[in-house]
Amino acid sequence: MGKTTGFLEYSREEQTYLPPKVRIKNFNEFVKPLTAKALTKQAARCMDCGTPFCHIGCPLGNIIPDFNHYLYTGNTLRAYEILRATNNFPSITGRVCPAPCESSCVLAINKPAVAIKNIEYALGDVARENKWDAASPPGLEARxxxxxxxxxxxxxxxxxxxxxxxxxxxxxxxxxxxxxxxxxxxxxxxxxxxxxxxxxxxxxxxxxxxxxxxxxxxxxxxxxxxxxxxxxxxxxxxxxxIPRDLKIENRSAGNILFAMDFLTDATKSILDNRYNRKYSAAGKNVLVIGGGDTGSDCIGTSFRQQAKRVTQIELLPKPPATRDETMPWPHYDHIFRVSSSQAEGAKRVFSILTKKFVATKEHTVQGIHYKPIVWDHKKKNFTEQPGTARTIQADLVLLAMGFxxxxxxxxxxxxxxxxxxxxxxxxxxxxxxxxxxxxxxxxxxxxxxxxxxxxxxxxxxxxxxxxxxxxxxxAKPSALAAKSSASSRMAPLNANSVHENYEIR
Ligand SMILES: Cc1cc2nc3c(=O)[nH]c(=O)nc-3n(C[C@H](O)[C@H](O)[C@H](O)COP(=O)(O)OP(=O)(O)OC[C@H]3O[C@@H](n4cnc5c(N)ncnc54)[C@H](O)[C@@H]3O)c2cc1C
Ligand code: SF4
The missing domain is CATH 3.50.50.60 (FAD/NAD(P)-binding domain)
Structure with a gap:
């Protein structure tokens, strides 16, 4: 453990983003990384728990307290090696992972969790800058x-x-x-x-x-x-x-797209300047059906294509602001969150059942009819609210309802x-x-x-x-590293008990 009182002395600090108005001008990343000093403090907040729940919460079994220790004590290369031993692509997870490890962090019981994801992001990037991740092919004799x-x-x-x-x-x-x-x-x-x-x-x-x-x-x-x-x-x-479809009246109308068709088209046009984009949200009222990550990505992409307005609707009710009895620590907390794309100005509406698409004479979508619904949490079903269906105007509808x-x-x-x-x-x-x-x-x-x-x-x-x-x-047990578990680091880490036996690849 780098600093025994770190969790008492330092607060959680996270990466910040460029303001929405600036970042939606292009498709570049917009994160402002933590400074080296701030990262050291975040690593110092780790309590090196006897049973590190972060490590269990991570699907890769990342050995989080150990890389926090080395980052805090200034051995960044060792910190990276420990992370790389269990994770093939730290720069990628450091950017896109929802960090279930942080939901499981013991500190998160009564304080904000250790900023594990930001540390992972930084270790991945510093490794690339220093070429610590250079290609290392297995020798011919190993073939x-x-x-x-x-x-x-x-x-x-x-x-x-x-x-x-x-x-x-x-x-x-x-x-x-x-x-x-x-x-x-x-x-x-x-x-x-x-x-x-x-x-x-x-x-x-x-x-x-x-x-x-x-x-x-x-x-x-x-x-x-x-x-x-x-x-x-x-x-x-x-x-x-295979995308989940919404087979209701007027589904065949123009400008109703599966999210993946829209997102793939957008990325192809960024990567290949000879590619002619098929779809555009420019100047449109965009309606995203589905409140998850794919829906969020549609929102951010629509704003960058200069959509006039973006609305995201969701069948499920708005999640609670804090953990409730259905999601006790250390389970992942399905609480109300605002993704960076949603923060760019999307309107969000929950508990909505789409009844039909409304189409123009030319059979192009111009909106939806919907009914508000009331959820019965115990029975896990819903009832439609009485009254006539309401309308949301839209000239581009993106279906992001899962797969x-x-x-x-x-x-x-x-x-x-x-x-x-x-x-x-x-x-x-x-x-x-x-x-x-x-x-x-x-x-x-x-x-x-x-x-x-x-x-x-x-x-x-x-x-x-x-x-x-x-x-x-x-035809024998594999020598490749097995997913580590909390029990693989029984002794608490201190200066004399460093773990030198990690397999790096
Ligand atoms: C829009 C979107 C955003 C997401 N955002 C996040 C996020 O921010 N964070 C996160 O953790 N997860 C996110 N996810 C989920 C995550 O991307 C997936 O869980 C993950 O990519 C699954 O990896 P995979 O290798 O199993 O499959 P995939 O990444 O789907 O790769 C499968 C590959 O197989 C190829 N393939 C399929 N059939 C054949 C065939 N017959 N022959 C040859 N090739 C074939 C496909 O073309 C594809 O390239 C997102 C998902 C979506 C749809
Ligand atoms: S659960 Fe949190 S405080 Fe405990 S070892 Fe893991 S990162 Fe550190």
Missing amino acids: TGKKVAIVGSGPAGLAAADQLNQAGHSVKVFEKSDRIGGLLMYGIPNFKLNKKLVEHEIARLSNEGVAFQVGTTIGRDLSLASLRKEYDAVILAIGAS TGSDLAVLECNTTKKLAVTRQGTIATEQNHPYRTNLSNVFVAGDARRGQSLVVWAISEGRECARAVDSFLC
Whole structure:
């Protein structure tokens, strides 16, 4: 523990943002990072708890108190190495993770949590600036001669590729899109995650020996059966990209788009100046249906495209301002939050049921009819309020109501034995083998296994799946680092009990 009284002396301090009026002028990131001095104070607030709940709350099992200790004591390289030992892409999670670790932080019981996410952001960036994250390919002698194909290049596929390549296997990643990165590239907007950072990680993996092939849809351009023959193992990391639709009157009207079509189009036009953008929110009344992160990304993108007004509606009621009995510490607190995009000026309305789209004579959307609803929390259902339907005007409607499963249609048509799927539309796994499908050498990781989730979970799944594949290929327990747990650091850290045995990659 760096400073025994740090949590008493210092308050939580967080990164700040450029003002909304300034930041919506472009698609650049707008975070003003904490200074080195402020970061040291934040690290000093860590109490090095006997049972570090932060570490359990993190899907990667990041060893948070230990990197806080080294950051506070001035050994930033060591702090980064500890973070990197469990997290393949700290700069990415430092930007986009909702930080479940902070919800679990013991300090958060009666004070604001340690600013763990901001520390992660800083460690990732300082490592890049100092080239501590330079490519480090496994030696030729480490190569096993085994070949792994990974289908899908989102965070799950990339983390699995990184781990398996370091274990000595030859890895090739197949991606149907024109760029590597999955939702890190097309999905999460550039203002939240600069695409140069994603490209930086891809370049490192490539320099370390991972092969990439874009523009190749497995199941259409190459069959799953042929991959299974050519490679010793195949990982399906294809995400969960089927959007939930709203099949009500006038759904076919013009200017009603799925969020992902709108977001992908916007990012493509930033990355490729020969690309002609198909959609624009400029001068429009934009209505975003769905109150989650995807909806937020639509809001921020619409404002940057100079929308006249943006309204976001949500079926669920407004969450409480503070934890209630349904979300006790150390569980994630589903409280009312305002995302940076929502803070840019969106109007938010809760407990709304969309009854129909209203269309012009030319069959272009001009709004919705809706009914306010009242939720019964115990029965988990709602009733419509009496009275006639009300109207919201909109000339662009973005559907951001979540995802219903993976796009398996193409994969399945080329296999003799069908992949087993779950009722949630994801790929099923075998009992006692959480990453193994019913096809003998085929594995699954990320959203394709757990349903639409978080980047940090996708990385965690990619790492765990890599261990399962490594063990399958070598017919023995994998030597790749296992997800750490609180019990892996039994003794409280002090100057004489530093943990020197972390596996860095
Ligand atoms: C708009 C949006 C914003 C989000 N923002 C955040 C956020 O801020 N923070 C956060 O933690 N999480 C966020 N998420 C969730 C997060 O991005 C996902 O949970 C995560 O990317 C899942 O990773 P994955 O690797 O499993 O799948 P994906 O990232 O979806 O990658 C799957 C890849 O597989 C490819 N693929 C699919 N089928 C085939 C095929 N047959 N052949 C070849 N390639 C194929 C796809 O093209 C895609 O590139 C967001 C999600 C969305 C939709
Ligand atoms: S829960 Fe973790 S980050 Fe929070 S004070 Fe304890 S050890 Fe530090």
